[in-house]
Amino acid sequence: MSSTVDVVVIGAGAAGLAAGRALGAGGLTSVVLEADARVGGRAHTEIMPDGAPFDLGCHWMHSASLNPFVDTADAFGVRYERREGYGRSGFFRQGVWVEDVEVAAAFRAMNERQKSVADAWSQGLDQSVFDTVERDGPWTEVLDFYDTLNTSSDVDQISIGDLVSYNDTEENWPVVDGYGALVSQWGAAVPVSLNTAATCVQWQGPGVLVETAKGQIKAKCAVIAVSTGVLASGDIRFVPELPTEKQDAIWALPLGNYNRIRLEIDRAVFPDDVTERVVVEREGHPPIQISLGAYGFNCAIGIVAGRHADWLERAGTDASREAVIDALCYVFGNDIRSKVKSDRQSAWRGNPFVRGAYSTAMPGQFHQRAVLAKPLADRLFFCGEATSTDHFCTCHGARMTGERAIREVQSILGHPA
Numbered sequence: 001m002s003s004t005v006d007v008v009v010i011g012a013g014a015a016g017l018a019a020g021r022a023l024g025a026g027g028l029t030s031v032v033l034e035a036d037a038r039v040g041g042r043a044h045t046e047i048m049p050d051g052a053p054f055d056l057g058c059h060w061m062h063s064a065s066l067n068p069f070v071d072t073a074d075a076f077g078v079r080y081e082r083r084e085g086y087g088r089s090g091f092f093r094q095g096v097w098v099e100d101v102e103v104a105a106a107f108r109a110m111n112e113r114q115k116s117v118a119d120a121w122s123q124g125l126d127q128s129v130f131d132t133v134e135r136d137g138p139w140t141e142v143l144d145f146y147d148t149l150n151t152s153s154d155v156d157q158i159s160i161g162d163l164v165s166y167n168d169t170e171e172n173w174p175v176v177d178g179y180g181a182l183v184s185q186w187g188a189a190v191p192v193s194l195n196t197a198a199t200c201v202q203w204q205g206p207g208v209l210v211e212t213a214k215g216q217i218k219a220k221c222a223v224i225a226v227s228t229g230v231l232a233s234g235d236i237r238f239v240p241e242l243p244t245e246k247q248d249a250i251w252a253l254p255l256g257n258y259n260r261i262r263l264e265i266d267r268a269v270f271p272d273d274v275t276e277r278v279v280v281e282r283e284g285h286p287p288i289q290i291s292l293g294a295y296g297f298n299c300a301i302g303i304v305a306g307r308h309a310d311w312l313e314r315a316g317t318d319a320s321r322e323a324v325i326d327a328l329c330y331v332f333g334n335d336i337r338s339k340v341k342s343d344r345q346s347a348w349r350g351n352p353f354v355r356g357a358y359s360t361a362m363p364g365q366f367h368q369r370a371v372l373a374k375p376l377a378d379r380l381f382f383c384g385e386a387t388s389t390d391h392f393c394t395c396h397g398a399r400m401t402g403e404r405a406i407r408e409v410q411s412i413l414g415h416p417a
């Protein structure tokens with residue numbers, strides 16, 4: 001494969017596909033390179049043996065009224081649920097279900113925590129969540145866990161800028177048929193060269209030269225749509241090296257981790273009035289969230305994040321499966337163990353084409369999202385969830401940044417169409 005195009009896009013996740021779609025509509029010639037054998041990146045749905053779609057990556061259309069994927073889902077007839085919040089959660093704490101009145105106290109603690117974070121930010125402090133919020137409250141561990149689910153990193157690793165700057169309309173709509181399936185249907189119109197990893201981007205000018213194992217591509221500019229995990233790994237060599245400012249931004253926005261561990265289990269083992277999901281707290285174990293019988297399927301899906309997710313992923317699939325089964329047994333009794341049939345798990349840290357879950361601005365580094373997003377020399381354009389300043393960590397945010405990158409490209413190359 002050797003060719004000359006106007007624009008080469010590296011990566012066919014939501015950001016790269018959005019770029020490819022915008023280029024297709026705009027009349028510039030382009031090619032989209034994808035290292036993996038499939039498109040979608042962190043948007044990936046697999047169909048389980050019982051027909052259940054299982055999202056290994058994104059599942060919720062966050063901030064739905066601002067989320068362009070809602071219209072896309074309507075256009076493709078992809079099913080999702082409209083709801084406020086995330087639905088009903090139960091909390092199983094040190095051997096008992098938490099009473100509603102105590103759950104109300106947890107919400108009050110969450111509001112207090114948000115206020116502390118907002119106050120610190122308004123004073124110009126960019127510091128960690130750990131250094132900002134109450135550390136000794138009865139709900140601190142659970143609220144830390146929620147912040148870790150939202151950012152995929154632990155609270156000592158998260159800038160409070162990420163918490164205050166995220167544009168959250170509190171409408172979180174799950175894609176019943178799979179968010180990954182939605183993204184791949186939407187991206188199907190984009191011609192993508194699969195199994196084509198970019199290994200080197202020469203951008204000394206004029207234009208760029210991108211090397212892949214299948215040949216070289218010459219272009220007027222490149223759109224870089226890979227994760228910060230991939231950028232930090234050095235898997236793509238830049239010649240000349242990226243300027244220090246850009247490298248610092250990449251290092252300041254590392255990916256955390258977040259994995260889904262799905263067990264196939266007869267949902268009749270759960271009581272009829274059980275909550276949609278349970279957060280399990282046990283002495284000596286990090287909290288774990290388990291969704292129970294999602295959409296009527298026979299399954300329980302454990303969710304782990306941050307260092308806990310890294311630890312379990314490294315410990316292996318058996319250990320991860322046992323962690324979810326142990327937590328289920330703790331809540332529902334030991335009979336559960338013999339009812340688990342099979343499991344399927346994500347392992348995002350080990351995925352060589354992503355290398356983690358989603359980006360977190362390190363304490364003191366929130367401003368680096370805007371730095372990462374800046375084009376270089378009218379030849380390199382950056383997109384992907386980490387480059388969003390208000391919808392980072394999300395699939396729709398990634399899409400918006402891909403569209404933004406092509407507006408930037410068009411401001412340089414024009415609109416031939």
Ligand SMILES: Cc1cc2nc3c(=O)[nH]c(=O)nc-3n(C[C@H](O)[C@H](O)[C@H](O)COP(=O)(O)OP(=O)(O)OC[C@H]3O[C@@H](n4cnc5c(N)ncnc54)[C@H](O)[C@@H]3O)c2cc1C
Nearest residue numbers: 011013014015035041042058059060198353384385394395
């Ligand atoms: C477990 C999990 C749960 C999540 N839940 C949600 C959720 O509920 N809602 C939500 O909105 N978001 C969620 N997210 C985040 C969301 O999935 C991501 O923010 C979004 O999909 C990122 O898209 P992207 O295009 O920026 O990057 P990616 O999806 O990482 O796309 C980058 C692409 O580049 C490719 N690539 C890498 N290296 C090369 C190379 N050298 N050459 C060519 N191609 C290369 C990769 O294979 C990949 O396809 C979740 C993520 C995870 C992991």
